Amino acid sequence: xxxxxxxxxxxxxxxxxxxxxxxxxxxxxxxxxxxxxxxxxxxxxxxxxxxxxxxxxxxxxxxxxxxxxxxxxxxxxxxxxxxxxxxxxxxxxxxxxxxxxxxxxxxxxxxxxxxxxxxxxxxxxxxxxxxxxxxxxxxxxxxxxxxxxxxxxxxxxxxxxxxxxxxxxxxxxxxxxxxxxxxxxxxxxxx
Ligand code: GAR
Numbered sequence: 001x002x003x004x005x006x007x008x009x010x011x012x013x014x015x016x017x018x019x020x021x022x023x024x025x026x027x028x029x030x031x032x033x034x035x036x037x038x039x040x041x042x043x044x045x046x047x048x049x050x051x052x053x054x055x056x057x058x059x060x061x062x063x064x065x066x067x068x069x070x071x072x073x074x075x076x077x078x079x080x081x082x083x084x085x086x087x088x089x090x091x092x093x094x095x096x097x098x099x100x101x102x103x104x105x106x107x108x109x110x111x112x113x114x115x116x117x118x119x120x121x122x123x124x125x126x127x128x129x130x131x132x133x134x135x136x137x138x139x140x141x142x143x144x145x146x147x148x149x150x151x152x153x154x155x156x157x158x159x160x161x162x163x164x165x166x167x168x169x170x171x172x173x174x175x176x177x178x179x180x181x182x183x184x185x186x187x188x189x190x191x
Pocket of ligand 1: 007008009010011012013014089090091092110111112120121122123137173176
């Protein structure tokens with residue numbers, strides 16, 4: 001199963017996927033390529049470390065969505081990899097019909113809450129402000145409606161009294177690093 005990872009940030013989830021692959025815990029999945037919409041994203045540095053080509057693609061002209069010429073550049077680059085699975089690991093841009101249709105049913109996203117609770121930005125801050133006793137992370141298929149596609153799996157973390165944004169973020173990230181590689185391995189086995 002050929003996997004392409006898209007990310008915008010530090011890339012800790014992409015790193016977790018690549019470490020799982022190195023340890024033989026990614027099933028039949030093989031990460032072939034990493035792309036980012038941010039030229040200085042930490043995720044791009046993983047390429048050299050793990051021997052996977054990692055490239056910036058200019059997402060212009062929009063700031064928060066992928067549409068128009070930037071979308072066409074991403075479609076062309078990702079299609080050239082003929083992926084079976086496109087993993088959004090901290091890709092902070094809304095995908096539109098062009099990209100979604102080009103890879104229909106093959107795009108999964110990681111979100112730092114127990115969807116459908118707290119979609120959108122700052123999901124961890126939203127959960128903390130809401131005073132919930134439990135939050136977590138979700139892997140789901142990507143559809144035009146943001147953070148609303150079919151849920152594949154979730155992991156839960158408790159919110160303790162005195163929890164801070166930093167401590168809760170660390171717990172959610174640790175859960176994400178376990179969940180996402182496990183889901184990819186399972187999908188590669190057809191499950
Ligand atoms: C992760 O916490 C992921 O759930 C979140 O971005 C972070 C990326 O971290 N994604 C979203 O909020 C998507 N709406 P990373 O770059 O260290 O993997």
